[in-house]
Amino acid sequence: MIKCRGCGRENEDSYSFCQDCGARLAPPAESPLPGTARPVSGFRPETPPLPRACPPVLEDNQRTSVLEKVPRTGSVPVPAIPVSLPPEEKKATREPTTPRAPVALPGSLQTCRYCGAEVSDRFRFCGMCGRPFQLTGRETDEELAEPAGSKAPQPHLAALLRMKEDETPDFCFYLPFGETLIGREMGDLVFSSDNLLSRRHLRIVVDGRTVTLEDLGSTNGTYLRLKQAVPLQNGDYLLIGKQILRFDLLDGASPKDLPEEAANRTLMLGSLQPTGHARLVKQLFYGQIGNEYLLTEECTTIGREAGDITFRNDTSVSPKHARILRQGSSYLLEDLNSSKGTYVRLRAAKRAGDSDFFVIGNQVFQVRIVS
Secondary structure: OEEOOOOOOEEOOOOOEOOOOOOEOOOOOOOOOOOOOOOOOOOOOOOOOOOOOOOOOOOHHHHHHHHOOOOOOOOOOOOOOOOOOOHHHHHHOOOOOOOOOOOOOOOOEEEOOOOOOEEEOOOOEOOOOOOEOOOOOOOOHHHHOOOOOOOOOOOEEEEEEEEOOOOOEEEEEEEEOEEEEEEOOOOOEEOOOOOOOOOOOEEEEEEOOEEEEEEOOOOOOEEEEOOOOEEOOOOOEEEEOOEEEEEEEOOOOOOOOOOEOOOOOOEOOOOOOOOOOEEEEEEOHHHOEEEEEEOOOOEEEEEOOOOOEEOOOOOOOOOOOEEEEEEOOEEEEEEOOOOOOEEEEOOOOEEEOOOOEEEEOOEEEEEEEOO
Protein backbone atom coordinates (compact mmCIF):
# COMPACT_ATOMS: atom_id res chain seq x y z
CA MET A 1 0.00 0.00 0.00
CA ILE A 2 1.17 3.54 -0.79
CA LYS A 3 0.34 6.26 1.74
CA CYS A 4 -0.63 9.67 0.31
CA ARG A 5 1.53 12.48 1.62
CA GLY A 6 -1.34 14.97 1.30
CA CYS A 7 -4.31 13.34 3.00
CA GLY A 8 -2.76 10.19 4.51
CA ARG A 9 -4.99 7.80 2.54
CA GLU A 10 -3.54 4.33 1.82
CA ASN A 11 -3.87 3.37 -1.87
CA GLU A 12 -3.19 0.25 -3.89
CA ASP A 13 0.41 -0.22 -5.06
CA SER A 14 -0.65 -0.06 -8.72
CA TYR A 15 -2.15 3.44 -8.38
CA SER A 16 -0.27 6.61 -9.32
CA PHE A 17 -2.81 9.07 -7.89
CA CYS A 18 -4.64 9.25 -4.56
CA GLN A 19 -8.31 8.26 -4.82
CA ASP A 20 -9.39 10.72 -2.11
CA CYS A 21 -7.56 13.93 -3.06
CA GLY A 22 -6.17 13.16 -6.56
CA ALA A 23 -2.54 13.96 -5.62
CA ARG A 24 0.27 12.08 -7.36
CA LEU A 25 1.62 9.22 -5.24
CA ALA A 26 5.34 8.68 -4.61
CA PRO A 27 6.63 5.17 -5.53
CA PRO A 28 7.49 2.94 -2.55
CA ALA A 29 11.14 2.68 -1.56
CA GLU A 30 10.98 -1.13 -1.17
CA SER A 31 9.38 -3.91 -3.12
CA PRO A 32 5.91 -4.66 -1.68
CA LEU A 33 6.04 -8.39 -2.47
CA PRO A 34 8.85 -10.98 -2.39
CA GLY A 35 10.50 -11.40 -5.74
CA THR A 36 9.12 -8.13 -7.16
CA ALA A 37 10.57 -4.65 -7.28
CA ARG A 38 9.76 -1.20 -8.64
CA PRO A 39 12.32 0.92 -10.52
CA VAL A 40 13.62 3.73 -8.34
CA SER A 41 15.37 6.99 -9.18
CA GLY A 42 18.98 6.54 -10.36
CA PHE A 43 18.69 2.76 -10.99
CA ARG A 44 18.00 1.21 -14.40
CA PRO A 45 17.41 -2.56 -14.55
CA GLU A 46 18.81 -4.53 -17.44
CA THR A 47 15.31 -5.67 -18.40
CA PRO A 48 13.02 -2.74 -19.20
CA PRO A 49 10.01 -2.48 -16.87
CA LEU A 50 6.70 -3.77 -18.11
CA PRO A 51 3.94 -1.23 -18.79
CA ARG A 52 1.17 -0.80 -16.25
CA ALA A 53 -1.97 -2.83 -16.85
CA CYS A 54 -4.03 0.20 -17.80
CA PRO A 55 -6.05 0.48 -21.05
CA PRO A 56 -5.03 3.35 -23.34
CA VAL A 57 -6.89 6.67 -23.30
CA LEU A 58 -9.66 6.47 -25.86
CA GLU A 59 -12.08 8.92 -27.41
CA ASP A 60 -15.55 9.05 -25.85
CA ASN A 61 -17.22 7.41 -28.84
CA GLN A 62 -14.67 4.51 -28.85
CA ARG A 63 -14.66 3.61 -25.16
CA THR A 64 -17.86 1.56 -25.03
CA SER A 65 -16.90 -1.05 -27.61
CA VAL A 66 -13.34 -1.43 -26.29
CA LEU A 67 -14.17 -1.50 -22.58
CA GLU A 68 -16.60 -4.35 -23.15
CA LYS A 69 -13.57 -6.54 -23.93
CA VAL A 70 -11.71 -5.61 -20.75
CA PRO A 71 -12.25 -8.28 -18.03
CA ARG A 72 -13.84 -6.85 -14.92
CA THR A 73 -11.66 -8.51 -12.27
CA GLY A 74 -12.28 -5.97 -9.54
CA SER A 75 -8.66 -4.78 -9.36
CA VAL A 76 -5.61 -4.12 -11.52
CA PRO A 77 -2.82 -6.73 -11.12
CA VAL A 78 0.71 -5.55 -10.28
CA PRO A 79 3.18 -7.03 -12.83
CA ALA A 80 6.38 -8.62 -11.52
CA ILE A 81 9.40 -6.71 -12.82
CA PRO A 82 12.59 -8.83 -12.95
CA VAL A 83 15.76 -7.11 -11.68
CA SER A 84 19.29 -8.23 -12.52
CA LEU A 85 21.44 -8.49 -9.36
CA PRO A 86 25.21 -8.97 -8.95
CA PRO A 87 26.38 -12.63 -8.63
CA GLU A 88 27.23 -12.33 -4.93
CA GLU A 89 23.75 -11.06 -4.15
CA LYS A 90 21.97 -13.74 -6.17
CA LYS A 91 23.20 -16.44 -3.75
CA ALA A 92 21.65 -14.74 -0.77
CA THR A 93 18.35 -14.13 -2.53
CA ARG A 94 15.68 -16.75 -2.10
CA GLU A 95 13.56 -17.98 -4.95
CA PRO A 96 10.65 -15.66 -5.81
CA THR A 97 7.27 -16.74 -4.63
CA THR A 98 3.96 -16.30 -6.43
CA PRO A 99 2.69 -12.75 -5.82
CA ARG A 100 -0.52 -12.47 -3.87
CA ALA A 101 -3.57 -11.18 -5.71
CA PRO A 102 -4.40 -7.57 -4.75
CA VAL A 103 -7.28 -7.24 -2.34
CA ALA A 104 -10.49 -6.08 -4.09
CA LEU A 105 -11.82 -2.78 -2.82
CA PRO A 106 -15.24 -2.83 -1.12
CA GLY A 107 -18.21 -1.44 -2.98
CA SER A 108 -19.16 -1.70 -6.65
CA LEU A 109 -16.72 -0.92 -9.46
CA GLN A 110 -16.98 1.84 -12.02
CA THR A 111 -14.91 2.44 -15.13
CA CYS A 112 -12.88 5.64 -15.53
CA ARG A 113 -13.99 7.43 -18.73
CA TYR A 114 -10.47 8.65 -19.44
CA CYS A 115 -8.07 5.72 -18.91
CA GLY A 116 -10.49 2.75 -18.67
CA ALA A 117 -9.33 1.58 -15.24
CA GLU A 118 -11.89 0.04 -12.86
CA VAL A 119 -12.05 1.81 -9.52
CA SER A 120 -14.30 1.49 -6.49
CA ASP A 121 -17.25 3.88 -6.47
CA ARG A 122 -16.28 5.01 -2.94
CA PHE A 123 -13.63 7.36 -4.33
CA ARG A 124 -13.83 10.65 -6.24
CA PHE A 125 -10.55 10.32 -8.18
CA CYS A 126 -9.17 7.61 -10.47
CA GLY A 127 -6.07 5.98 -8.98
CA MET A 128 -4.51 5.50 -12.42
CA CYS A 129 -4.87 8.87 -14.16
CA GLY A 130 -5.90 11.12 -11.25
CA ARG A 131 -9.00 12.60 -12.91
CA PRO A 132 -12.31 13.11 -11.06
CA PHE A 133 -15.17 10.80 -12.02
CA GLN A 134 -17.79 11.66 -9.38
CA LEU A 135 -18.81 15.20 -10.37
CA THR A 136 -21.12 17.24 -8.20
CA GLY A 137 -21.03 20.50 -10.15
CA ARG A 138 -19.07 22.19 -7.32
CA GLU A 139 -15.57 21.04 -8.32
CA THR A 140 -12.83 23.65 -8.25
CA ASP A 141 -10.83 24.59 -11.31
CA GLU A 142 -7.87 22.62 -9.93
CA GLU A 143 -9.93 19.45 -9.67
CA LEU A 144 -11.24 19.77 -13.23
CA ALA A 145 -7.80 20.56 -14.63
CA GLU A 146 -5.25 17.97 -15.72
CA PRO A 147 -3.56 16.18 -12.77
CA ALA A 148 -0.05 17.22 -11.87
CA GLY A 149 2.58 15.44 -13.92
CA SER A 150 0.14 14.50 -16.69
CA LYS A 151 1.67 13.83 -20.09
CA ALA A 152 -1.27 15.03 -22.19
CA PRO A 153 -0.12 16.35 -25.58
CA GLN A 154 -2.32 19.46 -25.26
CA PRO A 155 -3.46 21.28 -22.11
CA HIS A 156 -7.16 21.10 -21.35
CA LEU A 157 -8.40 24.68 -21.18
CA ALA A 158 -12.14 24.01 -20.84
CA ALA A 159 -14.59 21.23 -20.12
CA LEU A 160 -18.17 20.25 -20.90
CA LEU A 161 -20.48 18.86 -18.22
CA ARG A 162 -23.43 16.94 -19.62
CA MET A 163 -26.42 17.47 -17.37
CA LYS A 164 -29.13 15.00 -16.40
CA GLU A 165 -32.83 15.80 -16.29
CA ASP A 166 -32.46 17.01 -12.69
CA GLU A 167 -29.56 19.29 -13.77
CA THR A 168 -26.86 17.23 -12.04
CA PRO A 169 -23.67 16.37 -13.99
CA ASP A 170 -23.62 13.06 -15.85
CA PHE A 171 -20.04 13.08 -17.16
CA CYS A 172 -17.23 15.52 -17.95
CA PHE A 173 -15.52 15.89 -21.35
CA TYR A 174 -12.31 17.92 -21.49
CA LEU A 175 -11.98 20.33 -24.41
CA PRO A 176 -8.44 20.58 -25.80
CA PHE A 177 -7.04 23.64 -27.55
CA GLY A 178 -8.58 24.02 -31.01
CA GLU A 179 -11.73 22.44 -32.46
CA THR A 180 -14.07 19.84 -31.02
CA LEU A 181 -16.93 18.44 -33.12
CA ILE A 182 -20.19 17.00 -31.74
CA GLY A 183 -22.71 15.05 -33.81
CA ARG A 184 -24.83 11.95 -34.21
CA GLU A 185 -22.40 10.09 -36.52
CA MET A 186 -19.27 12.23 -36.87
CA GLY A 187 -17.15 14.15 -34.37
CA ASP A 188 -15.09 13.91 -31.21
CA LEU A 189 -18.31 13.46 -29.18
CA VAL A 190 -20.86 11.17 -30.85
CA PHE A 191 -24.39 10.49 -29.53
CA SER A 192 -25.65 7.86 -31.96
CA SER A 193 -28.95 7.29 -30.12
CA ASP A 194 -30.04 10.96 -30.24
CA ASN A 195 -32.13 11.29 -33.40
CA LEU A 196 -32.56 15.04 -32.87
CA LEU A 197 -28.87 15.62 -33.59
CA SER A 198 -27.53 16.07 -37.10
CA ARG A 199 -24.60 13.99 -38.36
CA ARG A 200 -22.23 16.95 -37.76
CA HIS A 201 -24.09 19.26 -35.41
CA LEU A 202 -21.82 21.65 -33.50
CA ARG A 203 -18.25 22.94 -33.57
CA ILE A 204 -16.63 24.19 -30.35
CA VAL A 205 -13.44 26.24 -30.68
CA VAL A 206 -11.20 26.82 -27.64
CA ASP A 207 -8.68 29.66 -27.90
CA GLY A 208 -7.10 30.60 -24.60
CA ARG A 209 -9.95 31.23 -22.17
CA THR A 210 -12.41 31.81 -25.02
CA VAL A 211 -14.96 29.12 -25.95
CA THR A 212 -16.96 29.69 -29.15
CA LEU A 213 -20.05 27.72 -30.21
CA GLU A 214 -20.78 27.40 -33.93
CA ASP A 215 -23.77 25.50 -35.27
CA LEU A 216 -22.93 23.55 -38.45
CA GLY A 217 -26.26 24.12 -40.21
CA SER A 218 -28.01 21.46 -38.13
CA THR A 219 -31.70 20.70 -38.60
CA ASN A 220 -32.77 21.42 -35.02
CA GLY A 221 -30.18 24.06 -34.17
CA THR A 222 -28.18 24.98 -31.07
CA TYR A 223 -29.83 26.88 -28.19
CA LEU A 224 -27.90 29.08 -25.74
CA ARG A 225 -29.36 29.93 -22.31
CA LEU A 226 -30.04 33.58 -21.53
CA LYS A 227 -28.19 35.41 -18.80
CA GLN A 228 -29.86 38.77 -19.45
CA ALA A 229 -32.59 40.27 -21.62
CA VAL A 230 -31.84 40.09 -25.36
CA PRO A 231 -33.55 41.74 -28.36
CA LEU A 232 -35.61 39.46 -30.59
CA GLN A 233 -35.26 39.33 -34.36
CA ASN A 234 -37.81 38.21 -36.91
CA GLY A 235 -37.65 34.41 -37.19
CA ASP A 236 -35.91 33.74 -33.85
CA TYR A 237 -36.62 30.37 -32.19
CA LEU A 238 -37.16 30.22 -28.42
CA LEU A 239 -36.87 27.15 -26.17
CA ILE A 240 -39.01 27.44 -23.03
CA GLY A 241 -39.28 24.18 -21.12
CA LYS A 242 -40.13 21.66 -23.84
CA GLN A 243 -41.85 24.28 -26.01
CA ILE A 244 -40.24 25.66 -29.17
CA LEU A 245 -41.74 28.98 -30.28
CA ARG A 246 -40.96 31.01 -33.40
CA PHE A 247 -41.04 34.80 -33.10
CA ASP A 248 -42.52 36.62 -36.13
CA LEU A 249 -42.82 40.34 -36.81
CA LEU A 250 -46.03 41.30 -38.62
CA ASP A 251 -46.22 43.98 -41.31
CA GLY A 252 -49.89 44.89 -40.86
CA ALA A 253 -52.37 45.02 -38.01
CA SER A 254 -53.49 41.43 -38.66
CA PRO A 255 -51.34 38.37 -39.25
CA LYS A 256 -53.63 37.00 -42.00
CA ASP A 257 -56.00 38.35 -44.58
CA LEU A 258 -59.62 38.18 -43.55
CA PRO A 259 -61.34 35.12 -45.11
CA GLU A 260 -64.05 35.72 -47.70
CA GLU A 261 -66.92 33.59 -48.92
CA ALA A 262 -65.91 32.40 -52.38
CA ALA A 263 -69.32 32.65 -54.12
CA ASN A 264 -70.31 36.29 -53.63
CA ARG A 265 -67.25 37.81 -51.91
CA THR A 266 -69.16 38.16 -48.65
CA LEU A 267 -67.07 38.58 -45.50
CA MET A 268 -67.36 35.76 -42.98
CA LEU A 269 -68.97 36.77 -39.67
CA GLY A 270 -66.89 36.48 -36.49
CA SER A 271 -65.41 38.34 -33.57
CA LEU A 272 -63.00 41.11 -34.39
CA GLN A 273 -59.41 39.91 -34.38
CA PRO A 274 -57.14 41.82 -31.97
CA THR A 275 -54.39 43.83 -33.59
CA GLY A 276 -50.75 43.03 -32.92
CA HIS A 277 -47.35 43.70 -34.41
CA ALA A 278 -45.74 40.33 -33.53
CA ARG A 279 -46.68 36.76 -32.75
CA LEU A 280 -45.33 33.48 -31.37
CA VAL A 281 -45.93 30.30 -33.38
CA LYS A 282 -45.65 26.94 -31.64
CA GLN A 283 -43.45 24.44 -33.50
CA LEU A 284 -44.48 20.77 -33.42
CA PHE A 285 -42.66 17.58 -34.40
CA TYR A 286 -42.08 16.81 -38.09
CA GLY A 287 -42.18 20.53 -38.94
CA GLN A 288 -45.88 21.01 -38.18
CA ILE A 289 -47.30 24.30 -36.88
CA GLY A 290 -49.33 24.59 -33.67
CA ASN A 291 -51.09 27.49 -31.95
CA GLU A 292 -50.36 31.13 -32.76
CA TYR A 293 -50.17 33.76 -30.01
CA LEU A 294 -50.53 37.45 -30.91
CA LEU A 295 -48.40 39.82 -28.84
CA THR A 296 -50.85 42.67 -28.33
CA GLU A 297 -49.68 43.99 -24.94
CA GLU A 298 -46.64 45.94 -23.88
CA CYS A 299 -45.62 42.98 -21.71
CA THR A 300 -46.50 39.35 -22.51
CA THR A 301 -45.80 36.79 -19.75
CA ILE A 302 -45.21 33.09 -20.48
CA GLY A 303 -45.56 30.42 -17.77
CA ARG A 304 -47.16 27.19 -16.63
CA GLU A 305 -49.75 28.52 -14.14
CA ALA A 306 -49.94 32.28 -14.64
CA GLY A 307 -49.38 34.52 -17.62
CA ASP A 308 -50.77 35.58 -20.99
CA ILE A 309 -49.48 32.39 -22.62
CA THR A 310 -49.59 29.20 -20.48
CA PHE A 311 -48.44 25.61 -21.00
CA ARG A 312 -50.11 23.79 -18.11
CA ASN A 313 -49.02 20.27 -19.17
CA ASP A 314 -45.31 21.09 -19.43
CA THR A 315 -43.69 20.56 -16.02
CA SER A 316 -40.39 21.95 -17.34
CA VAL A 317 -42.00 25.39 -17.56
CA SER A 318 -41.92 27.44 -14.34
CA PRO A 319 -45.13 29.07 -13.02
CA LYS A 320 -43.80 32.39 -14.34
CA HIS A 321 -41.07 31.51 -16.79
CA ALA A 322 -40.29 34.42 -19.16
CA ARG A 323 -41.72 37.61 -20.63
CA ILE A 324 -41.53 39.60 -23.86
CA LEU A 325 -41.37 43.37 -23.54
CA ARG A 326 -42.37 45.70 -26.35
CA GLN A 327 -40.30 48.88 -26.66
CA GLY A 328 -41.55 50.85 -29.63
CA SER A 329 -40.99 48.68 -32.69
CA SER A 330 -38.54 46.32 -30.93
CA TYR A 331 -39.07 43.39 -28.57
CA LEU A 332 -36.96 42.09 -25.67
CA LEU A 333 -36.98 38.55 -24.25
CA GLU A 334 -36.25 38.20 -20.52
CA ASP A 335 -36.05 35.13 -18.28
CA LEU A 336 -37.92 35.39 -14.94
CA ASN A 337 -35.48 33.29 -12.86
CA SER A 338 -36.98 30.07 -14.15
CA SER A 339 -35.58 26.73 -12.96
CA LYS A 340 -34.82 25.34 -16.43
CA GLY A 341 -33.91 28.62 -18.11
CA THR A 342 -34.88 30.29 -21.38
CA TYR A 343 -32.91 29.57 -24.56
CA VAL A 344 -32.57 31.26 -27.96
CA ARG A 345 -31.37 29.47 -31.08
CA LEU A 346 -27.97 30.60 -32.39
CA ARG A 347 -27.92 32.41 -35.72
CA ALA A 348 -24.10 32.63 -35.91
CA ALA A 349 -21.02 31.62 -33.95
CA LYS A 350 -21.20 32.99 -30.42
CA ARG A 351 -18.89 33.06 -27.43
CA ALA A 352 -19.91 31.03 -24.37
CA GLY A 353 -18.74 32.06 -20.93
CA ASP A 354 -17.99 30.04 -17.83
CA SER A 355 -21.09 28.19 -16.47
CA ASP A 356 -23.12 28.90 -19.64
CA PHE A 357 -25.68 26.25 -20.66
CA PHE A 358 -26.55 25.19 -24.20
CA VAL A 359 -28.86 22.55 -25.70
CA ILE A 360 -28.39 20.39 -28.80
CA GLY A 361 -30.96 17.69 -29.50
CA ASN A 362 -31.72 15.96 -26.20
CA GLN A 363 -28.34 16.92 -24.72
CA VAL A 364 -27.89 19.72 -22.15
CA PHE A 365 -24.31 20.91 -21.55
CA GLN A 366 -22.61 23.38 -19.25
CA VAL A 367 -19.32 25.08 -20.23
CA ARG A 368 -16.59 25.20 -17.58
CA ILE A 369 -13.36 27.19 -17.99
CA VAL A 370 -10.66 25.23 -16.14
CA SER A 371 -7.43 26.95 -17.16
